[in-house]
Amino acid sequence: MDVDLIFKIAAIGILVAVLNQLLVRSGREEQAMMTTLAGLVVVLMIMVQEISDLFDLIKNLFHF
Amino acid sequence: MEQIIQVTGICVVGALLALVVKRGSSETALLLTLAAAVTVLLFLAGAMEDLVAFLEELGEQSGVSVDLFIPLYKTVGIALVVKVGSSLCRDAGESALGSVVETAGAVCALLVALPLMRAVLSLLRELMR
Amino acid sequence: MKQLCMAILVIAALTVGASAADIPMELEKALPERAEELLRDTDISGVDGLSGGVGNILDWMASQVQAVFRQRVKGAAAVLLVVVLCSAVDGFYQGASSKTTLFLPMVGALSVTVAAAGSLDTLIGLGAETIDQLSIFSEVLLPTLAAATAASGAIATATVQQVTTVLFVDLLLRLIDGLLLPLVYLYIGVLTASAMLPENRLNAIADALKKVIVWILTTALLVFTLYLSMARVISGSADGMTVKVAKTAISGVIPVVGGIISEASETVLAGAGMLKNTIGVFGTLAILAACAYPFLQLGIQYLLYKLTAFLAATVGAPGLCKLIDGLGGAFGLVLGMTGACALLLLISVLSSVAAVVP
Numbered sequence: 001m002d003v004d005l006i007f008k009i010a011a012i013g014i015l016v017a018v019l020n021q022l023l024v025r026s027g028r029e030e031q032a033m034m035t036t037l038a039g040l041v042v043v044l045m046i047m048v049q050e051i052s053d054l055f056d057l058i059k060n061l062f063h064f
Numbered sequence: 065m066e067q068i069i070q071v072t073g074i075c076v077v078g079a080l081l082a083l084v085v086k087r088g089s090s091e092t093a094l095l096l097t098l099a100a101a102v103t104v105l106l107f108l109a110g111a112m113e114d115l116v117a118f119l120e121e122l123g124e125q126s127g128v129s130v131d132l133f134i135p136l137y138k139t140v141g142i143a144l145v146v147k148v149g150s151s152l153c154r155d156a157g158e159s160a161l162g163s164v165v166e167t168a169g170a171v172c173a174l175l176v177a178l179p180l181m182r183a184v185l186s187l188l189r190e191l192m193r
Numbered sequence: 194m195k196q197l198c199m200a201i202l203v204i205a206a207l208t209v210g211a212s213a214a215d216i217p218m219e220l221e222k223a224l225p226e227r228a229e230e231l232l233r234d235t236d237i238s239g240v241d242g243l244s245g246g247v248g249n250i251l252d253w254m255a256s257q258v259q260a261v262f263r264q265r266v267k268g269a270a271a272v273l274l275v276v277v278l279c280s281a282v283d284g285f286y287q288g289a290s291s292k293t294t295l296f297l298p299m300v301g302a303l304s305v306t307v308a309a310a311g312s313l314d315t316l317i318g319l320g321a322e323t324i325d326q327l328s329i330f331s332e333v334l335l336p337t338l339a340a341a342t343a344a345s346g347a348i349a350t351a352t353v354q355q356v357t358t359v360l361f362v363d364l365l366l367r368l369i370d371g372l373l374l375p376l377v378y379l380y381i382g383v384l385t386a387s388a389m390l391p392e393n394r395l396n397a398i399a400d401a402l403k404k405v406i407v408w409i410l411t412t413a414l415l416v417f418t419l420y421l422s423m424a425r426v427i428s429g430s431a432d433g434m435t436v437k438v439a440k441t442a443i444s445g446v447i448p449v450v451g452g453i454i455s456e457a458s459e460t461v462l463a464g465a466g467m468l469k470n471t472i473g474v475f476g477t478l479a480i481l482a483a484c485a486y487p488f489l490q491l492g493i494q495y496l497l498y499k500l501t502a503f504l505a506a507t508v509g510a511p512g513l514c515k516l517i518d519g520l521g522g523a524f525g526l527v528l529g530m531t532g533a534c535a536l537l538l539l540i541s542v543l544s545s546v547a548a549v550v551p
Contacts, residue, residue: 002103003074009092009099010081017088036089043095050102057109061116062141063134119281126274126308136282136300144289177296184303184389 246478269497276505302388320527358541388516491528
């Protein structure tokens with residue numbers, strides 16, 4: 001099972017959260033927003049392959 | 065048995081991590097839950113394949129045409145996807161989107177069942193001839 | 194002039210009487226095929242003609258039971274497999290989405306009916322075919338019997354009785370072909386429809402249909418026997434017995450099948466004493482032989498379907514279980530119809546022979 005994926009995303013999530021807090025505290029809100037967005041994009045890119053695999057699987061399994 | 069323990073373990077750990085991450089950025093938390101769900105579903109794929117193969121074998125042995133049961137399998141797949149999808153939307157706080165997903169699921173299920181209903185009609189017509 | 198006519202009549206009667214001892218050629222030709230095979234080695238003219246013949250038929254049925262059973266079990270097993278499949282898919286669906294799908298009853302009912310369709314067609318066709326053959330046979334048997342009856346002296350009775358019997362048999366057969374068989378198909382259709390829609394309001398219609406069919410059948414039989422007893426063609430013990438037959442047939446609404454079969458056998462056995470006439474014996478045996486195979490098939494199928502319905506209930510699909518039960522009932526109905534025809538013919542054979550007894 002691909003547990004590393006979850007931990008990777010968790011790690012990125014915590015990183016983004018910490019960066020977010022830092023930037024907000026120092027008053028640079030736009031950059032905080034951009035970091036969040038960047039983190040999201042990275043996570044999505046990591047996950048895209050897995051999600052596509054899942055949908056292929058469901059398609060084959062249930063005879064679509 | 066170990067399968068279910070592993071699955072439960074991953075889901076609980078994922079939920080905990082999501083709680084942690086939520087404090088900082090809730091979007092990533094949602095993505096984290098999604099990732100956990102996808103992983104577990106991929107893992108279950110093997111088991112589900114066995115189940116569906118068994119069902120197909122039963123169908124073959126009884127001599128009923130496979131076409132009758134395909135809409136049923138498709139409906140199961142739709143139900144699965146819809147359930148996970150709408151729950152994710154509600155987790156994000158968008159219950160409206162969740163309801164939309166469920167409605168779409170119902171409509172698609174009906175669409176998929178159209179050939180089935182046509183078969184029903186033709187059989188009834190033949191019987192009443 | 195009168196004397197000349199009487200003389201001619203008597204001569205004609207005598208010539209007919211002479212050939213009454215053997216079985217006329219046309220009668221043999223009109224035999225249903227299965228009856229022919231069974232009766233080939235039966236010696237009819239002896240004292241034990243009837244019981245020997247019946248014994249032969251029973252032996253043959255016993256020997257065929259296993260083969261027929263194995264044939265029919267395959268069909269019933271297919272239906273059971275469909276039920277298991279449906280419950281498995283249901284469980285799967287409930288796991289995926291915690292409520293039942295709309296389509297499972299539809300698919301289940303559809304597949305059960307499709308799985309049963311093969312045997313439905315074969316066996317209902319078998320029943321209809323047997324009824325047809327019985328009708329053809331009776332067209333030859335009844336006049337021959339009437340001729341024999343006339344030959345032994347009861348000319349008027351013979352004519353009247355023959356005419357009425359032919360009329361009734363024809364009526365009943367037309368009733369079965371034109372009304373009851375289509376009704377059975379309709380019954381099956383309503384059953385399937387009611388199994389597909391979870392609200393079983395159609396179930397009440399199906400039940401009503403079944404009751405209507407049974408009622409029509411038993412009423413027809415009752416009318417026939419009452420008429421015969423009224424016309425005093427059947428004498429003495431046979432009279433009371435046929436009325437009893439009709440009564441039992443009406444009261445036994447559900448095991449119409451069992452009632453008709455048991456009463457038919459009682460009729461035959463009780464009438465054995467009266468069947469001194471060779472043709473009567475031959476006719477009775479032929480009717481029994483022609484019915485043996487369809488009875489076996491339909492009866493076994495009926496039992497198997499009832500068993501499958503019971504097993505389906507344990508696997509847990511109540512709608513499908515009712516459908517299978519109903520399908521078994523349909524087979525029972527066809528069996529009842531074939532039995533009713535056979536009973537009708539048997540009674541008419543008995544009545545014509547009874548008229549012979551002085």
